[in-house]
Amino acid sequence: TFPVKGDTEMQAHFFVNSYRVSLSAENGTITSGNDTYTYGREIVAEAAADEGHHFVAWTDEAGDWLSAENPITFTVKGNTVMRAHFAPNSCLVSLSAVDGRITSGDGTYTYGTEVTAAADTDKKGYHLVKWTNAAGDSLSAENPYTFPVKGDTEMQAYFSNIYQVNLFAAEHGRITSGGGTYTHGAGAVAVATADYGYHLVRWENAAGDSLSADNPYRFAVKEDVKLTAVFSEARMLVTAEAAAGGRVTGGGYYDYGSQVTLTAFPDSGYRFARWTAGEKLTVQVGNADSYSFLLIRTAFDSYRANFVREGGEKGEGGGESNGGEGNGGSQGNEFLPSDREAGAYHAEGVLHLVHLDGYFISIDTMTGERVLQFMADGDDAEYATALPAGVYILNAAKGEERIVARKFVVK
Numbered sequence: 014t015f016p017v018k019g020d021t022e023m024q025a026h027f028f029v030n031s032y033r034v035s036l037s038a039e040n041g042t043i044t045s046g047n048d049t050y051t052y053g054r055e056i057v058a059e060a061a062a063d064e065g066h067h068f069v070a071w072t073d074e075a076g077d078w079l080s081a082e083n084p085i086t087f088t089v090k091g092n093t094v095m096r097a098h099f100a101p102n103s104c105l106v107s108l109s110a111v112d113g114r115i116t117s118g119d120g121t122y123t124y125g126t127e128v129t130a131a132a133d134t135d136k137k138g139y140h141l142v143k144w145t146n147a148a149g150d151s152l153s154a155e156n157p158y159t160f161p162v163k164g165d166t167e168m169q170a171y172f173s174n175i176y177q178v179n180l181f182a183a184e185h186g187r188i189t190s191g192g193g194t195y196t197h198g199a200g201a202v203a204v205a206t207a208d209y210g211y212h213l214v215r216w217e218n219a220a221g222d223s224l225s226a227d228n229p230y231r232f233a234v235k236e237d238v239k240l241t242a243v244f245s246e247a248r249m250l251v252t253a254e255a256a257a258g259g260r261v262t263g264g265g266y267y268d269y270g271s272q273v274t275l276t277a278f279p280d281s282g283y284r285f286a287r288w289t290a291g292e293k294l295t296v297q298v299g300n301a302d303s304y305s306f307l308l309i310r311t312a313f314d315s316y317r318a319n320f321v322r323e324g325g326e327k328g329e330g331g332g333e334s335n336g337g338e339g340n341g342g343s344q345g346n347e348f349l350p351s352d353r354e355a356g357a358y359h360a361e362g363v364l365h366l367v368h369l370d371g372y373f374i375s376i377d378t379m380t381g382e383r384v385l386q387f388m389a390d391g392d393d394a395e396y397a398t399a400l401p402a403g404v405y406i407l408n409a410a411k412g413e414e415r416i417v418a419r420k421f422v423v424k
Contacts, residue, residue: 032092034058040066040099050089059084060097065124065163069098101125104162112136112172122162131157132170138197139172140236178203178238185211186244195234204229205242210269212247216240251275251314254294256362256397258283258320267308274305277318286319286363289397295385297396319397321363357407359423364396372409379404 029051036047038060046058060083062068071079074094079085083097101124108115110132118130132141141156147167152158156170178201180192191203205213205228213228219239224230230240247269255261255277263275277285279302288299290313298304298313306312356367364385366374370392376385384405385398400423407421 029053032089034089034093034095036060036095036097038097038099040101041068041097043097045084052089052091054089055086056089057084057086058095058097060099062099065102065104066099067102069100072096072098102164105165106130106162107165107167108132108170109168110134110170110172112139113141113170115170117157118168124162124164126162127159128162129157129159130168130170132172134172136172136174138174140174140176140197142171142173142175145169145171176234176237178234179240180205181239181241183241183243186213186242188242191229197235199234200231201234201238202229202231203240203242205244207244207247210247211244212269214243214245216242249308249314251308251316253316253318256317256319258322258361259285259318261316261318264316269308271308272305273308273312274303275316275318276304277302277320279320282323283320284323286321286395287397288316289319290316293384295398297387317397319362321361321395357421359398359400359405359421362397364398364400366391366394366396368392369409370394372411375408376400377406377408379406 031049031051033049034046034056036043036058041060041062044059044061046056048056050056058071060068068081068083070081071083071085072095073079076096079095087093104122104124104126106118106120106122106128108119108130113132113134113136116131116133118128122128130144134141141154143154144152144156144158145168146152152160152168174197175194176197177194178192180188180203182188182205186205186207189204189206191201195201203216205216207213214226215223216225216227216230217240218224224232224240228242232238248266249269250266251264251273253261253264253275259277259279261275261277263273267273275288277288279285285302286300287297288304290296290298292315294315294317296313298306298316302318304316308314357369358365364376366372366389369389372389374385374387374389375383377383384400387396389409402423404422
């Protein structure tokens with residue numbers, strides 16, 4: 014509105030309106046059309062589905078259905094709000110089993126659903142080995158096997174009566190034998206070898222539980238097995254005992270390769286005679302009251318300190334007289350006369366030899382079992398031998414010369 018004051022020319026100018034097109038997507042992504050456009054502009058709106066989803070529809074700002082087309086073409090006539098809707102795909106899970114049967118998991122599922130596939134078998138000793146896909150690729154050895162569905166799926170469960178035994182060695186040792194495949198119920202023997210100076214402490218299962226200290230370790234295979242052999246520095250028991258007439262120190266557990274010192278202490282009226290060792294404690298190893306050695310493979314692990322009385326009178330044949338009965342005061346042990354005044358008797362756990370220096374001595378029971386065999390060292394020698402009560406025969410040989418002695422009795 015204006016007042017006219019003369020001839021007037023005027024021109025009205027108009028501009029095309031611009032409008033905003035706002036696009037969004039549920040379970041998808043807008044790929045085109047989200048921008049500002051002039052009135053009447055024809056545009057293309059398009060959205061892409063997320064993995065495992067498919068397009069359903071476009072809706073307006075109020076949520077009303079607009080179209081099932083994607084992409085959709087329309088003319089801009091104002092500000093526009095649209096939403097693309099996508100839904101999860103439906104996936105078919107098909108399961109089968111070899112030497113077994115499917116117990117759960119077959120069916121149709123929406124994309125991303127957690128499916129639990131399970132299988133079983135009626136065959137004794139059989140177990141599930143693996144699940145495979147349609148291409149035969151191994152997927153899992155679990156049963157049941159849980160997985161998210163990402164599409165149509167084909168799987169097969171394989172059963173077998175074959176089990177795997179896997180053996181491993183910790184530090185300081187190695188597996189010798191026992192690993193491999195076994196049929197159900199077969200006996201396996203796991204063997205491990207320790208490095209020098211070490212020994213096997215235990216076999217552990219996969220959970221770290223101790224199963225056995227046996228080596229070899231024998232067991233029946235009823236499942237897949239994983240065992241580890243555990244080793245440690247060897248600790249050995251050295252036993253040291255004292256015969257009548259004294260005591261001894263130094264026995265106990267020692268690390269392999271360490272030095273052991275045994276010490277003998279005679280009681281009043283006794284003196285130390287010698288150390289004997291071995292399974293039967295008959296091997297003479299030393300005459301000093303203190304005896305040291307390295308605890309290695311060749312060392313004995315059982316020792317005895319032997320003692321004899323002091324101040325006793327020498328009986329006939331060189332024996333110590335203790336007032337007992339029998340020839341030579343040998344406490345009931347029969348004196349063994351022989352050629353050239355050679356002889357022997359047993360008293361207080363000690364075998365006394367007389368005039369048998371250099372002779373090869375053997376002592377047998379009356380049934381012929383040999384209990385001692387050694388070379389006599391000394392014309393009047395003593396050997397600690399704790400013989401059980403009984404009757405024994407002593408034989409001596411030196412070159413072609415042989416002495417057959419009479420029996421002697423140990424009470």
